[in-house]
Amino acid sequence: MRRRGMERIARIAVTLALLVLPVIAAGAETPMRTWIAGVSIVSPESLDRIETGNVLIEGGRIALVDRGGKVAKPDGATEVNGKGKFLIPGLIDSHVHLASIPGAADPSSIKPEITKAYYEQLPRSYLYYGYTTLVDLVVVNRKVLEDFRRAPLHPDLLDCGEPLPFANGYPMNFAPPGVRFEPFPNFVYDTKHPEAIPSKYKPEDHTPEADVARVSKSGAVCVKTFIEHGFAADKNLPVPDAEILARIRKASTQANLLMMVHANSFDSQTSAVNAGSDIIVHGMWTWDSFETSQEVPPEIKALLDRIVEKKIGYQPTIQVIGGANAYFDPEYLKNPAILKVIPESMLEWFKTPEGQWFKKELAGPGASDAKMFEAIERGPTHRVRQVTAYLASKNANLLFGTDTPSGPTYGNLPGLNGYLEMQQLAKAGESLAQLFKSATISNAREFKIDSQVGTIEAGKVANLVLLEKSPLESVEAYDGVVTVWIRGKASSRADLAANRAGPR
Ligand SMILES: [Zn+2]
Numbered sequence: 478m479r480r481r482g483m484e485r486i487a488r489i490a491v492t493l494a495l496l497v498l499p500v501i502a503a504g505a506e507t508p509m510r511t512w513i514a515g516v517s518i519v520s521p522e523s524l525d526r527i528e529t530g531n532v533l534i535e536g537g538r539i540a541l542v543d544r545g546g547k548v549a550k551p552d553g554a555t556e557v558n559g560k561g562k563f564l565i566p567g568l569i570d571s572h573v574h575l576a577s578i579p580g581a582a583d584p585s586s587i588k589p590e591i592t593k594a595y596y597e598q599l600p601r602s603y604l605y606y607g608y609t610t611l612v613d614l615v616v617v618n619r620k621v622l623e624d625f626r627r628a629p630l631h632p633d634l635l636d637c638g639e640p641l642p643f644a645n646g647y648p649m650n651f652a653p654p655g656v657r658f659e660p661f662p663n664f665v666y667d668t669k670h671p672e673a674i675p676s677k678y679k680p681e682d683h684t685p686e687a688d689v690a691r692v693s694k695s696g697a698v699c700v701k702t703f704i705e706h707g708f709a710a711d712k713n714l715p716v717p718d719a720e721i722l723a724r725i726r727k728a729s730t731q732a733n734l735l736m737m738v739h740a741n742s743f744d745s746q747t748s749a750v751n752a753g754s755d756i757i758v759h760g761m762w763t764w765d766s767f768e769t770s771q772e773v774p775p776e777i778k779a780l781l782d783r784i785v786e787k788k789i790g791y792q793p794t795i796q797v798i799g800g801a802n803a804y805f806d807p808e809y810l811k812n813p814a815i816l817k818v819i820p821e822s823m824l825e826w827f828k829t830p831e832g833q834w835f836k837k838e839l840a841g842p843g844a845s846d847a848k849m850f851e852a853i854e855r856g857p858t859h860r861v862r863q864v865t866a867y868l869a870s871k872n873a874n875l876l877f878g879t880d881t882p883s884g885p886t887y888g889n890l891p892g893l894n895g896y897l898e899m900q901q902l903a904k905a906g907e908s909l910a911q912l913f914k915s916a917t918i919s920n921a922r923e924f925k926i927d928s929q930v931g932t933i934e935a936g937k938v939a940n941l942v943l944l945e946k947s948p949l950e951s952v953e954a955y956d957g958v959v960t961v962w963i964r965g966k967a968s969s970r971a972d973l974a975a976n977r978a979g980p981r
Pocket residue numbers: 572573574614880883
């Protein structure tokens with residue numbers, strides 16, 4: 478009796494605390510133990526066993542996976558009714574660029590208050606679509622990453638540190654010669670053209686070995702370099718030769734870092750494969766001398782077979798092309814999902830003449846939107862789909878990575894772009910099981926975080942997503958997020974939306 482009285486007083490005290498101290502009480506809302514009951518457990522290591530059961534979260538980790546539902550709810554656990562729903566591991570996008578602002582040439586070309594609102598929403602936008610782990614491939618602004626990691630709710634974040642572009646090559650070429658070195662402290666010196674490099678940079682500080690050592694010291698998990706001959710106005714860019722690539726490979730191996738290579742043409746992917754890269758971070762939408770071919774020619778198939786055989790990680794990034802084509806799609810900016818992931822002020826800016834600046838760069842002279850859309854679909858999109866279909870048919874080591882945002886397009890918005898990429902991959906011919914694995918266990922294994930995330934198994938971090946439908950039945954299931962747990966803390970989807978009601 479007395480005990481019950483004490484409990485009542487304690488309960489009243491808690492209730493009062495909730496009323497009086499809403500800020501402090503926010504921590505108390507997180508239950509110590511969560512019991513997700515009667516849910517279909519969809520975990521990539523056992524897709525042959527989709528069973529109904531219960532999952533217990535305790536202290537930010539998965540404490541128990543009760544397949545079959547034989548265990549009773551533990552005392553004190555908060556129950557989440559999972560009946561009729563599907564629990565999956567949090568999704569992993571292993572190719573993002575957090576500091577890049579969609580639709581803007583650089584952050585200074587857009588109003589600072591829009592940039593601020595965008596960055597504040599950014600972590601929630603990825604969570605809104607179920608992404609709980611990200612890899613940023615190109616660190617250009619460390620502060621953005623630090624702010625992201627400090628946000629009250631945010632996906633786990635790995636990075637490749639400052640990248641290794643070849644001197645005056647891609648992507649340094651976007652900036653004028655006088656200012657293009659500063660943002661790339663790990664550029665690789667071009668010993669054949671020292672006259673094209675400011676004299677304050679010494680060759681010995683910019684060898685592949687010195688660059689990789691700095692990347693390693695920064696706490697990165699990967700090294701990013703580029704084999705890009707250029708496109709549009711900037712063709713014939715300098716690229717690293719086989720010797721430079723071999724040295725980057727060797728230094729990365731010694732530092733235990735993954736070697737991730739930007740390459741999207743037949744020639745550059747050939748160099749990336751010859752160099753022994755771990756991951757090719759783009760699909761092949763340029764076929765060089767086979768550009769007019771409608772089917773994958775035997776020469777390209779032979780290269781793709783080597784990619785399969787060597788188990789090289791491959792990110793098709795079809796939405797890079799889709800993101801450019803968004804400028805010619807009259808429906809794109811009308812998608813209501815856009816306001817779930819970016820501030821309204823940004824959408825309004827996209828619609829202004831200044832916000833449409835990139836369209837002028839992409840558009841052919843005198844071509845209508847419809848003609849441009851068709852040309853892109855029939856050209857690069859068709860080619861990258863064919864290559865993806867071939868790799869999927871051979872069960873290649875496909876990794877889910879979106880390249881969000883790829884360049885200055887507004888067609889790749891955080892979170893939403895992952896969903897669009899999934900639709901592209903499914904359309905290209907990846908099976909739903911391949912797609913699911915590529916965004917969970919395959920990424921986790923490749924980045925050596927599979928002891929922590931990537932499956933629903935006891936002991937792993939409780940990064941989980943509750944879906945209305947099965948991701949093995951339709952790609953649209955990924956748009957049916959109900960709840961996202963990040964390190965055991967639950968958020969409803971509505972609370973993650975950019976246009977959510979209530980205080981920020
Ligand atoms: Zn990228």
